[in-house]
Amino acid sequence: MASSAKEEILARIRGARVPAAAPVVRGYHREGSGGVELFAERVADYRAVVRTVTDVPEALKSLRGKRIVAPSDVPDEWLVDGVTWLREPLSIEELDGSDGVLTGCAVAIADTGTIVLDGGVAQGRRALTLLPDHHVCVVRADQIAASVPDAANPPEPTRPLTFVSGPSATSDIELNRVEGVHGPRTLEVLIVT
C-alpha cells in the first residue's frame, strides 16, 4: 500500500538533510518607552477618532439616539441613558443592522497604535466588533504597552485574537491607502486617563 501523504512528506523532509540552525539571536528591542501620547498619535495616524477622556459615561453621551451593541459584561456605568443598547444573544442580521458597538480591549500597543481584542472582559465574540459600522473602544491608560514584543505575549494565546490598527482600509487601488471597506468604517478610541 502506498504510504500516507503525511509519512511521505515527513520522509522527504528528513531526506533533505537540513543541518541544524544557529540559535536565534533576539537582538531587537524588547521594550519601548511610548505611552498614552504616542498611542494616541499613532491611532490618529490611521485616521481613527481618538479622544482622551477621564469620565467614560460622559464621553459616551455622544452615542445617544443610536442603536449600539454592548457585550454582556461591559461595566454597567457604560450603559448610559438615551442609547438603545443591543445585548446578546444577537443574530448576524441584528449586528449588521446596528449603528455601532462599544467594547473594551485586552491590551494596546503604543508603537503601532494597535488595540488587541481577545474575547475577554467587555469585548464579546469576534462578530460583535466586525459587523457594526462604528466601533467605540475604551482603552485604559494602564492597558497600553509600549511595543509589539511588550504586548504580543498574551497569557492565553489560544483565545481568538484580533489586532486592530485603525478602521478597515485597503491599499489595493494604486497602492494608496483608503479607509473603509468591510470592517467598521469608523474606529473611535477612548483613552481613559
Added chain:
Amino acid sequence: MARNPVTWLGSPTFPQAAHKALADTQLRQNLRKATGTIRGRRAAAVGEMTDWEQLRVAGEQIKDDVLSRLDTLLVRLEESVTARGGVVHWARDAEEANRIVLGLCREENATEVVKVKSMATAEIGLNEALEAGGVHAVETDLAELIVQLGDDRPSHILVPAIHRNRSEIREIFRRRMGVEVSDEPADLAEAARVYLRQKFLTTKVAISGANFAVADTGSIVVLESEGNGRMCLTLPDTLITVMGIEKLVPTWQDLEVFLQLLPRSSTAERMNPYTSVWTGVTPGDGPQKFHLVLIDNGRTATLADSVGRQALRCIRCSACLNVCPVYERTGGQSYGSVYPGPIGAILTPQLVGDMHDPQAASLPFASSLCGACFEVCPVRIDIPSVLTHLRAEAVEAKGRTAESVAMAAAAWMFASASRYEKAQKAGSLARFLARDGRITSLPWPGSKWTSSRDVPAPPSESFRAWWRKNRG
C-alpha cells in the same frame, strides 16, 4: 506526476512575455506609479525602526531554525491543532490538496464558498479545481476580486491587480457588478463592500491561507486590511485553511518578530488594520469546524537544495517586487506564475522542479542581479545568489543556449530606464531579444553570473556599438 499549476499552462518564456509587456505603455505607467509610491512609503516605515537589522536577522534565524526541524514542528502543529478541535490534512501536491478541499466543501453541501486572499490556494489552482467540481469560490479581497471579475491573472503578491489603474477598475466594476461608480478609490471600495456584504452574511464555508502558524499552540495567523478576512474567518460555520508546510514558527514569541517585519515591508504600515489569530475551534465564537490542509507541492524538493532552500524563508511581503527594476518594466504576468518578481524568479522554478521546462528555466534570468531585492527582504533571502545558482542549473540542464544568454541580456537592459529607452531608440531591442543573437562577450557590470561563469553573451553588434558609445 501532474504538472505543477504554480506556472500557468502555455505561458511563454520570460523574455518572450516581457517583450510583449514592454510594448504596453499603460501597464508600465500603472506599475511605475504604484511601485514608486510604495517604495517611498516602505523606506519611511522601515526608517523609523532603529532595530530593523536585528529584526531581519532574527526573522532569518527563526525561519532557518524552522527549516532545520520542519518534520518535528509539523507533527507538533498537528497535535496542537487537533487538541483544539481542528482537523489536519496533508497533501503531497496541488492535485491532492484540491481534491481534499473539494471533498470538504461537498461534505458541507456547499456550492459557493468565500475566500480570503491566499497565495497557497492561487499556487495550486484551487478556484479552477473547485469550479470544475461544481463549487464557486468568491474572492473577497478587493484586488483579487478585480482580477476575478476582470477574468484576469494576478501580477503582484500583495496587490494582484496592481497592473490596473482606477479607471480600468471602474470599467470592470461597471461591467460585472452592473453599478455606476466613479473612479475614486473610496467609491470603488464602497462598491466592493456592497457587492460582497450579503455573501459574507450567508455563506457557510470559507477558505483562507495563513501567514504564520505557531507549532507550539496550533494558532494560525492571517494579516489583512479590509476586514474581508475577518468576515471569512468569523462568520461561516466551516473554515478551511490551506497552508504551505514552511509557514511555521516554533513558538508564540516568534510572532513578535514577524508582526513587526511583515506590515512595514508589505503595505508600508506600522501595522496592517487587522490581524486575526485563531486556534482550532472556540465554542461560541467563529467557525465550529476547522480544517487545516498542509501542502508540500515542491517545497520538500526545494528544501533539499542547500542554496535554494532559503527561498522557503519568504513571508510573501512583496517588497522585492516593488524595488525590482525588471519587475517594474515587465509587470508580474510576464513571469507566468502567481509568484512574480525576484521571489518568483527563484521560488517558481524550484517548485516546478524541472529545469527542462523552458518557461521555468527562463525565470532565473529575469533579473539584472542588482541586489535591491536582498537589501529590502525582511528575512534576508540572498536572491541574487540563488538566481546565480539556478542559472547554473538551467544552463546545465539545457546547455548554454543563445536564448538563455539573451534572457540575461534582456534583464540587464530592463534594469535601467535610460538603457532601455536608448536601446529601443537605437532599434536594437528586438534583436537583443531575438533567440539567434550571436556575439562574444559583453561587459556587464554587476552581473555575477557573467563574470564568474564566463558565459558567451550574444547580443547583436548594434548593441555592442551602442554599449561602447553609451558606457559611463
